[in-house]
Amino acid sequence: MGVESQVNTRRQVPPHVFVLFGATGDLAHRKLFPALYQLEKKGLLPEGMSIVGTARRSYTDDSFRDEVRKALDSFVKEGVEDDVWSRLAPRIHYIAGNVDNEDDFRKLADFVGEIEKEKDHGGNRLFYLSMAPRFFGETALNLKKAGLADTKGWRRLIIEKPFGHDYQSAAELNQELSTAFSEDEIFRIDHYLGKEMVQNIEVIRFANSMFGPLWDNRSISCVQITSSETVGVEDRASYYETAGALRDMVQNHMLQMVMMVAMEPPSRLHTEAIRDEKVKVLRSLRAYREDEVGQHVVRGQYAAGEIDGKSVPGYREEPGVAPDSKTETFVAAKLFIDNFRWAGVPFYIRTGKRMPKKSTEIVIQFRNMPEHLYFNQDGKLGPNLLVIRINPVEGMYLQLNVKRPGTENVVVPVALEFSQPADKSPEAYERLLHDAMHGDSTFFTRWDEVALAWKFVDPIANAFAEGRVPLDTYKAGTWGPKASDDLVQPNPGLWWPLYGNESPMQDLERAVGHLVEVKR
Ligand SMILES: NC(=O)C1=CN([C@@H]2O[C@H](COP(=O)(O)OP(=O)(O)OC[C@H]3O[C@@H](n4cnc5c(N)ncnc54)[C@H](OP(=O)(O)O)[C@@H]3O)[C@@H](O)[C@H]2O)C=CC1
Numbered sequence: 001m002g003v004e005s006q007v008n009t010r011r012q013v014p015p016h017v018f019v020l021f022g023a024t025g026d027l028a029h030r031k032l033f034p035a036l037y038q039l040e041k042k043g044l045l046p047e048g049m050s051i052v053g054t055a056r057r058s059y060t061d062d063s064f065r066d067e068v069r070k071a072l073d074s075f076v077k078e079g080v081e082d083d084v085w086s087r088l089a090p091r092i093h094y095i096a097g098n099v100d101n102e103d104d105f106r107k108l109a110d111f112v113g114e115i116e117k118e119k120d121h122g123g124n125r126l127f128y129l130s131m132a133p134r135f136f137g138e139t140a141l142n143l144k145k146a147g148l149a150d151t152k153g154w155r156r157l158i159i160e161k162p163f164g165h166d167y168q169s170a171a172e173l174n175q176e177l178s179t180a181f182s183e184d185e186i187f188r189i190d191h192y193l194g195k196e197m198v199q200n201i202e203v204i205r206f207a208n209s210m211f212g213p214l215w216d217n218r219s220i221s222c223v224q225i226t227s228s229e230t231v232g233v234e235d236r237a238s239y240y241e242t243a244g245a246l247r248d249m250v251q252n253h254m255l256q257m258v259m260m261v262a263m264e265p266p267s268r269l270h271t272e273a274i275r276d277e278k279v280k281v282l283r284s285l286r287a288y289r290e291d292e293v294g295q296h297v298v299r300g301q302y303a304a305g306e307i308d309g310k311s312v313p314g315y316r317e318e319p320g321v322a323p324d325s326k327t328e329t330f331v332a333a334k335l336f337i338d339n340f341r342w343a344g345v346p347f348y349i350r351t352g353k354r355m356p357k358k359s360t361e362i363v364i365q366f367r368n369m370p371e372h373l374y375f376n377q378d379g380k381l382g383p384n385l386l387v388i389r390i391n392p393v394e395g396m397y398l399q400l401n402v403k404r405p406g407t408e409n410v411v412v413p414v415a416l417e418f419s420q421p422a423d424k425s426p427e428a429y430e431r432l433l434h435d436a437m438h439g440d441s442t443f444f445t446r447w448d449e450v451a452l453a454w455k456f457v458d459p460i461a462n463a464f465a466e467g468r469v470p471l472d473t474y475k476a477g478t479w480g481p482k483a484s485d486d487l488v489q490p491n492p493g494l495w496w497p498l499y500g501n502e503s504p505m506q507d508l509e510r511a512v513g514h515l516v517e518v519k520r
C-alpha cells in the first residue's frame with residue numbers, strides 16, 4: 001500500500017496475530033508494549049487482533065500479562081488507564097520457546113492456530129523479531145519450516161536493527177530472510193523514520209512553495225545534521241563494542257536524515273516512488289576510499305568528564321568495555337552528494353555520546369547575502385538558517401535578519417519558530433507498528449538502501465579498523481574532538497549551536513557573535 005491516505009486519514013488496522021519474539025526483553029518492555037498500549041488507547045487495534053509473546057523464559061498468559069502491566073506502569077509516562085488495559089490484556093498470550101529449536105516453532109504454530117480459531121484474524125500474521133540480530137536469519141527460516149509463514153492472509157516480518165555488520169553480512173542476512181519472506185513483506189526498522197519531524201521533512205519541503213526554489217546549491221551553502229546524546233554506552237557495551245557510532249548511528253539514522261533532506265520530490269506519495277528517490281541520493285553520495293577517509297571523517301571516544309554538573313566515567317571505564325577499546329563513540333563527517341542539485345554543498349554530519357545536550361537537529365544554512373548594505377554590530381551579516389528540530393523539541397525555526405528596534409541601523413537575527421516537546425507526539429515505535437500493521441513500508445528501509453548505506457560505510461569502518469583515522473579523545477560533556485570543528489569549512493568551528501530543550505530566541509545574538517568570532 002502507498003501513503004496516499006497516510007497524512008490525513010485515520011486508518012483502521014486489519015485483523016491479525018502479532019507474534020513478538022523477544023517479548024521478555026528490554027525493547028519489548030520499554031517501547032513495543034507501550035506502543036501497543038497507545039494504539040489500543042486510540043482505538044486503532046481491531047477486534048480481531050491478538051498478541052503472542054514468545055521468548056525462552058516460561059510464563060502463563062496471566063503471569064506474562066502481569067509482566068507487561070509492570071512494564072507499562074514503568075514506561076507509559078502519563079500512567080496506564082485501567083479501561084485501556086482491560087481491553088489490551090485479553091489480547092496478550094505467551095508461549096515459551098527457543099528460536100534454536102525447530103520443535104518450539106511447531107508448538108508456536110499450534111498455539112497461533114488455536115488463537116486463530118477463537119476469532120477471525122483474517123489469516124494475517126505479523127512477526128516482530130525483537131531479539132539479537134544473530135537470530136534473525138534462523139528465525140525467519142524456522143518460521144517457514146514450521147508453516148507459520150504459510151497463511152491464507154498476509155504475512156509480514158519486522159526486523160530490528162542492526163541489519164548486518166557490513167555489506168557482506170547484511171547481504172547474507174537478506175538472502176536468508178528472502179528464502180522465507182519477499183522484499184515487500186520485510187519491514188526493516190529505523191526508528192528515526194518514525195519520528196514526527198523526520199517524517200515532516202518531506203512535508204516542509206514539498207508542501208511549501210517558498211522552499212522549492214531555494215532547495216539547491218544556488219541558495220544553500222551547507223547542511224549540518226547533528227544527533228548528540230548525553231548518555232554514555234549504558235549497559236549495551238557488548239553490542240556497542242562491536243558497532244561503534246559509525247555502525248550504530250551513521251549507517252542508518254544519519255544517512256536516512258541526509259536522504260530525506262536531499263531527495264528529489266517523488267512523482268507521487270507512493271511508497272516505492274519515495275524510496276526510489278531516497279536511494280538515488282545514496283547512489284550520488286561520494287564514496288571515500290580507505291586512504292582518503294581521514295580527510296573527511298573524524299572519530300572520537302569520550303574520556304571522563306562532567307555532564308549537567310555530574311562526573312561521568314570515560315568510555316574505557318564503562319562496564320563491559322575493554323580498557324584499551326578502540327571503539328568510537330563520536331563520528332563527524334563531511335559528505336558530498338554529487339548530483340545536479342547538490343554539487344559542491346557539504347553535508348556535515350555529527351553524532352556522539354556523552355555530549356553536552358541531547359539534541360537532534362538539521363540546519364539548512366543558506367548562502368550569505370553580500371555584506372554590503374546591512375550589518376550586525378560587528379560589521380557582519382549572519383546567514384539565514386532553516387533548522388528542523390527533531391528531538392527533544394519537535395519543530396523548526398527560520399532564522400532571519402531584521403533591524404534591531406531603535407535609532408541605529410543594526411541588524412540582528414530573529415527566529416520564526418514553531419515547536420512542541422517531542423513527548424506530545426506518538427512515539428516512533430507506535431507509528432511504525434501501525435504502519436507495518438497496514439503494510440505501509442514507506443518509513444522502513446528497503447534492501448537497496450541498506451546495501452548502499454553499508455557500501456558507503458564499509459571503507460570508513462575499514463579505515464577505522466586499520467588505524468588510518470586518529471581516534472581522538474574528547475572530554476565527556478564537550479562537543480567532540482577539535483578535529484570535527486576543523487572539518488567545517490570555510491568557517492572552522494562553525495557547527496551551529498543546538499538548543500536542546502531551549503528556544504533559539506534566547507541565544508541568537510550569541511550565535512551570531514560566535515560566527516563573527518570564528519570568521520576572524
Ligand atoms: N533495547 C533497545 O532500546 C533497542 C534495541 N534494539 C534492537 O532490538 C533487539 C532486541 O533488543 P533488546 O530488547 O534490547 O534485547 P534483550 O537482550 O533485552 O532481549 C532479547 C530477547 O530475546 C530473547 N531471547 C534470547 N535468546 C533467545 C533464544 N535463543 N530463543 C528465544 N528467545 C531468546 C530474550 O528472552 P529470554 O531470555 O527469555 O529468552 C529477550 O526477550 C536487538 O536487535 C537490538 O539491537 C534496537 C534499538 C533500541
Ligand SMILES: O=C1O[C@H](COP(=O)(O)O)[C@@H](O)[C@H](O)[C@H]1O
Nearest residue numbers: 161191227229248249253360391
Ligand atoms: O538506534 C539508536 O538510537 C539511539 C538514539 O536514539 P534517539 O531516538 O534517542 O535519538 C542511540 O542511543 C542508540 O545507541 C542507537 O542504537
